[in-house]
Amino acid sequence: MNKNIYILGGEQTDFQRNWAKEGKSFVAMLREVVDDSLAKVDIDYAELNTLNKANDVAAFIGNFAGELYNKQGHFSAFFTEINEAFYGMPCGRYEAACASGSIALEAAINKILSNEIGLALVVGVESMKTVSPSVGGDFLGTAAYYDKEAKGLDFPFPKLFGKLADVALARYKIDETRFMDALAEISTINYANAKRNPKAQTRNWFMNKEHASKRGGEFNMDVGGRICITDCSQVTDGSASVFLASEEYAESYAKKRGISLADIPVIKSWANRIAPLTFDKKVAESKGQPYILPWTRQAVLDAYKKANLSVDDIDLFETHDCFTSSEYVAISAFGITEPGKEHEAIEEGIIDFKGIKPINPSGGLIGVGHPVGASGVRMMLDIYKQVKGVAGDYQVENTKNALMLNLGGSATTNMVFIVGRS
Amino acid sequence: MKEIKTVTILGANGSMGSGSAAILAGFGGMKVYMLARTLEKAKEGITKAVKSIRSDVIIEQMIPGTYESDLEVAIENSDWVFELLAEDYAVKESMLQKINKYKKPGTVVSTVSSGLSISRLAANLDEDGQKNYFGTHFFNPPYKLVLCELVAHPGSDSVLFKEFGGFLETKLRRVVVYTEDKPAFAGNRVGFQLMNEVAQYAKQYADKGGIALMDEILSGYTGRAMGPLATVNFVGLDVHKAIVDNLYETTNDFAHETFKMPEYFEELINAGSLGLKSKVGLYKIEKNADGSKTKFVYNIETREYDICPKFNILFIQEAKAKIGDGDYQGALDIIKNAEGFEAELCRYFLAKYISYSLSLVGEVVETKEMIDMAMGFGFNWVPASALVDLLGGVAAAKEFLKAATVEIPDLLEEAPLDQKFYQINDILDARSLFRSK
Structure with a gap:
C-alpha cells in the first residue's frame, strides 16, 4: 500500500448529553456533529458543494440499531436533511454492531483508495436513550445471535462478557482475587482518564477503586456473573465524525491553509477479521490455543504487519472496553503481555495514563461512553487527536503511533486501525 | 493554603x-x-x-x-x-x-x-x-x-x-x-430577576393564561429545562420571597421594581401553598382514580386551580420543531420575526435577561464568563452570551435589545463586532440547554 489516507480532523458530541431529554432526535445530533466537524477542519458547505459537483466527496454513516431505538432506517439519507450540499452525494449507511463506525471508516478508506473521491466524511451515530435500559439491553442482544444468545435474557451482553472473564480465569488459571482486582483497576483507570476529557459522559461521576472493587449490592449490582455495573460501558447518546482525505486532496488542503502535509496524521494500516458468531463457538474454536480470541489477535497482527510496526512502536491504545473483561484480553492481543499475564501489566501501571503503554487515555467506552454505532469513529477521532497533539488535558506526550481496536458483538467483528505520521 | x-x-x-x-x-x-x-x-x-x-x-x-x-x-x-x-x-x-x-x-x-x-x-x-x-x-x-x-x-x-x-x-x-459579596451573588440575582418579573407579568396577563401562559412563552425552546414559574414552584415560594425581598431592599439598579414580589405570591405563601414541597403552589398535581395525573395551575383572578391549559401558539410550535432538529439559529430567527403579544413578551424577556446578566459584570463578577457559568451550570439556562451569538452576534443582539426597549449594557455596547461573544463553549455546549418540549 503506497497511498496514504490522511485524517483532517473531526468532532464528537458531548457524550454527557441526553438527547431524548432535550427533545431532540438523532437528526439534531447529526446536524451538530457535521456542523462542528466542518468548523474544526475549516471546510464550509460551499467547499463541500463544489467537491460534490465534481463527484469528489462521499459521506459514510455508521449506525447500529436506528430501526429499534429510533424506528428509523435509511440513516444515510439524513445527510440531505442537514444541508443541500449533500444532495446528490454518494452516501451509505454501514452496520457491524458496535463496530459500525469502523466498518464505515473502512468503506471510506476503500473509496478513497479506488480514486473515486478525494474527501470522505465519516460519521457514527447512535441515540440510545429513547428507551429504558432493559429494553435497550434487549436491542443490544441483536449484536449477538439473538435467538440463541439473547432472547428472553435481561442484559445479555454483560452475561456474554462475564463468560469471557470466566474463560480467562479457567484457561489461564489466574488467582481469582488478583483477576477481579485487575478488572476493578481497569474500570478505575477508565473513569479517572475520563475526568480529563471534556466530552466524556462520566466526567463528573464519582468512582474510585474501592467502589469498583465492592461488587454486588444496591450501588454496584451484578449484571452478568462476574460483571457488575462498574465493569460496564455506558448507555450513551452520541455522535462522532472525521474527515478522511486522499493524498492529493490533503496536499491542496494543506497548501491552502499554510500547513505542512507532514503535520497531518495518516491511517497507517487497518484490519478486519470476523470470528465465529456465538460466544460458545469462539471458545470452542480457540480451545488449546494461547489466545481466547484469536481473531482479535490476528486483526492486531495484520495491522502491525501492514504498517510494518510492532507493539514497541505503539505509544498508546484506544480499546473497546465495552466491559472490563474485553479490555483485559485486549492487553495480550496488542502484545503488551503474553496471554494470561494481562493482570501483571495492570498491576505494574503499564496501561495507566502515565504508563509506558497507556490504554484509553480518553476514558474508553466505560468512561467516555458507548453510543454503539459512533464508538469506532470516536476512537479514530481520539487517536487522531493524540497523534496530532491536540487532545488537550488527555494528551499523551510524544505520541507518534496509536492503535485502536473496535469490536462488534462478542468480539465477532474485530477492527483495528493504526494512526501515525506519514 | x-x-x-x-x-x-x-x-x-x-x-x-x-x-x-x-x-x-x-x-x-x-x-x-x-x-x-x-x-x-x-x-x-x-x-x-x-x-x-x-x-x-x-x-x-x-x-x-x-x-x-x-x-x-x-x-x-x-x-x-x-x-x-x-x-x-x-x-x-x-x-x-x-x-x-x-x-x-x-x-x-x-x-x-x-x-x-x-x-x-x-x-x-x-x-x-x-x-x-x-x-x-x-x-x-x-x-x-x-x-x-x-x-x-x-x-x-x-x-x-x-x-x-x-x-x-x-x-x-x-x-x-x-x-463579590453582593446581594444574592451572581446566579440568583439574574435568575430571580427574571422569575419575579415573569411572575409580575403573569398577573398582568392573568386573563390571557397567566402563570401557565408565561411558562409556555419562556419554555424549553428559549433555553431552559423548566419554565421560570415552574422553577419558582420547584424551589419554593418562601425561598423566592426571601431572595427577592432581600434584592428589593438592598439593590437599586434599573431592575429594582422587578424585584417587588407580586401580591398573589404573598397570599399563596400565607396559605401555606409554597410549591412542590407543600404539594400546592403555583401548580399542583392531583392523582386520578385510574392512577393518571392531572396538572393544575393557579388562576390569579379567581384564586382557584384550573386544569393546566394546552396552548397552541404557532411561532412557539415552529421554534420547538427547529430545536428538535438541532437548528438553533432557525429557532431564534422564528422568535425574532414572529408577530403577536406572546412573541413580544418572549423577546422582551430574552432581551432583559441578556441585558441584566451583562450589566452585573464589574459589580458582582469580573467577567461575563462568570455570569455565563452561573446561569448555565447553576440554573441550566442558556447563558446570555450564547444567546447573543445565536441572535446573530453583537450587532444583531444590540438591535434585538433596542427593539425590545431594553437597556443595552456597556459590555455589549462596546464589544467587538467580529468575534464570538460566548467564550466558554469548551466547558458548556449551550445548545444542550435548549429543549423542544
Missing part, C-alpha cells in the same frame, strides 16, 4: 448538607464530621449522602455527631468548617461564635448562604478567621449541579481565595464562579 483533609459539615441532615458532604467525602476523599441537632438526624444525613452519590464506600469517612456533644472536637480537628444551617443571621452568627472559639488558626470556614451578607457573617470571627472565611454557595443537588459561587468579602485573604477556588475546581470538581 494548608491541605484540607478533615471537614465539619454543620447541617448534615439537610439536602444541601448531605449532598455537599458526599462531594467532599467522595471526590475529596476527606474525613467528614456530619453534625446535626440529633445523632439520628446526623445518621440520616449519611444515608442521604450515600444515596446522592450512589456509593456506600464513603460511609467509613463519615462521623455522625451532634452540635451539643461533638462540635468542639469536630471543629478542632477540621481544616474546613462548612456551615449549611438555616438562612438566618441569628442562627448562623451564634454558630460562628462557637466556631471561632474552637477552630485552629488557618482553618477555612464557609457558609452555603445564597444571599446573606458574607462580610456581616465574617465579623463574628477573629482576624485569622475572617481571612479564611468565604461564601461557598453550592447548588442543589450538588452531585448534579456542579456550580459553586465562591464569595469573597473585604476581610478575606485574596491569595487564599484563589487557592481555595482552585481546590474546589480540581479536587471537588466544581465549576467555580468567583463573586
Whole structure:
C-alpha cells in the first residue's frame, strides 16, 4: 500500500448529553456533529458543494440499531436533511454492531483508495436513550445471535462478557482475587482518564477503586456473573465524525491553509477479521490455543504487519472496553503481555495514563461512553487527536503511533486501525 | 493554603448538607464530621449522602455527631468548617461564635448562604478567621449541579481565595464562579430577576393564561429545562420571597421594581401553598382514580386551580420543531420575526435577561464568563452570551435589545463586532440547554 489516507480532523458530541431529554432526535445530533466537524477542519458547505459537483466527496454513516431505538432506517439519507450540499452525494449507511463506525471508516478508506473521491466524511451515530435500559439491553442482544444468545435474557451482553472473564480465569488459571482486582483497576483507570476529557459522559461521576472493587449490592449490582455495573460501558447518546482525505486532496488542503502535509496524521494500516458468531463457538474454536480470541489477535497482527510496526512502536491504545473483561484480553492481543499475564501489566501501571503503554487515555467506552454505532469513529477521532497533539488535558506526550481496536458483538467483528505520521 | 483533609459539615441532615458532604467525602476523599441537632438526624444525613452519590464506600469517612456533644472536637480537628444551617443571621452568627472559639488558626470556614451578607457573617470571627472565611454557595443537588459561587468579602485573604477556588475546581470538581459579596451573588440575582418579573407579568396577563401562559412563552425552546414559574414552584415560594425581598431592599439598579414580589405570591405563601414541597403552589398535581395525573395551575383572578391549559401558539410550535432538529439559529430567527403579544413578551424577556446578566459584570463578577457559568451550570439556562451569538452576534443582539426597549449594557455596547461573544463553549455546549418540549 503506497497511498496514504490522511485524517483532517473531526468532532464528537458531548457524550454527557441526553438527547431524548432535550427533545431532540438523532437528526439534531447529526446536524451538530457535521456542523462542528466542518468548523474544526475549516471546510464550509460551499467547499463541500463544489467537491460534490465534481463527484469528489462521499459521506459514510455508521449506525447500529436506528430501526429499534429510533424506528428509523435509511440513516444515510439524513445527510440531505442537514444541508443541500449533500444532495446528490454518494452516501451509505454501514452496520457491524458496535463496530459500525469502523466498518464505515473502512468503506471510506476503500473509496478513497479506488480514486473515486478525494474527501470522505465519516460519521457514527447512535441515540440510545429513547428507551429504558432493559429494553435497550434487549436491542443490544441483536449484536449477538439473538435467538440463541439473547432472547428472553435481561442484559445479555454483560452475561456474554462475564463468560469471557470466566474463560480467562479457567484457561489461564489466574488467582481469582488478583483477576477481579485487575478488572476493578481497569474500570478505575477508565473513569479517572475520563475526568480529563471534556466530552466524556462520566466526567463528573464519582468512582474510585474501592467502589469498583465492592461488587454486588444496591450501588454496584451484578449484571452478568462476574460483571457488575462498574465493569460496564455506558448507555450513551452520541455522535462522532472525521474527515478522511486522499493524498492529493490533503496536499491542496494543506497548501491552502499554510500547513505542512507532514503535520497531518495518516491511517497507517487497518484490519478486519470476523470470528465465529456465538460466544460458545469462539471458545470452542480457540480451545488449546494461547489466545481466547484469536481473531482479535490476528486483526492486531495484520495491522502491525501492514504498517510494518510492532507493539514497541505503539505509544498508546484506544480499546473497546465495552466491559472490563474485553479490555483485559485486549492487553495480550496488542502484545503488551503474553496471554494470561494481562493482570501483571495492570498491576505494574503499564496501561495507566502515565504508563509506558497507556490504554484509553480518553476514558474508553466505560468512561467516555458507548453510543454503539459512533464508538469506532470516536476512537479514530481520539487517536487522531493524540497523534496530532491536540487532545488537550488527555494528551499523551510524544505520541507518534496509536492503535485502536473496535469490536462488534462478542468480539465477532474485530477492527483495528493504526494512526501515525506519514 | 494548608491541605484540607478533615471537614465539619454543620447541617448534615439537610439536602444541601448531605449532598455537599458526599462531594467532599467522595471526590475529596476527606474525613467528614456530619453534625446535626440529633445523632439520628446526623445518621440520616449519611444515608442521604450515600444515596446522592450512589456509593456506600464513603460511609467509613463519615462521623455522625451532634452540635451539643461533638462540635468542639469536630471543629478542632477540621481544616474546613462548612456551615449549611438555616438562612438566618441569628442562627448562623451564634454558630460562628462557637466556631471561632474552637477552630485552629488557618482553618477555612464557609457558609452555603445564597444571599446573606458574607462580610456581616465574617465579623463574628477573629482576624485569622475572617481571612479564611468565604461564601461557598453550592447548588442543589450538588452531585448534579456542579456550580459553586465562591464569595469573597473585604476581610478575606485574596491569595487564599484563589487557592481555595482552585481546590474546589480540581479536587471537588466544581465549576467555580468567583463573586463579590453582593446581594444574592451572581446566579440568583439574574435568575430571580427574571422569575419575579415573569411572575409580575403573569398577573398582568392573568386573563390571557397567566402563570401557565408565561411558562409556555419562556419554555424549553428559549433555553431552559423548566419554565421560570415552574422553577419558582420547584424551589419554593418562601425561598423566592426571601431572595427577592432581600434584592428589593438592598439593590437599586434599573431592575429594582422587578424585584417587588407580586401580591398573589404573598397570599399563596400565607396559605401555606409554597410549591412542590407543600404539594400546592403555583401548580399542583392531583392523582386520578385510574392512577393518571392531572396538572393544575393557579388562576390569579379567581384564586382557584384550573386544569393546566394546552396552548397552541404557532411561532412557539415552529421554534420547538427547529430545536428538535438541532437548528438553533432557525429557532431564534422564528422568535425574532414572529408577530403577536406572546412573541413580544418572549423577546422582551430574552432581551432583559441578556441585558441584566451583562450589566452585573464589574459589580458582582469580573467577567461575563462568570455570569455565563452561573446561569448555565447553576440554573441550566442558556447563558446570555450564547444567546447573543445565536441572535446573530453583537450587532444583531444590540438591535434585538433596542427593539425590545431594553437597556443595552456597556459590555455589549462596546464589544467587538467580529468575534464570538460566548467564550466558554469548551466547558458548556449551550445548545444542550435548549429543549423542544
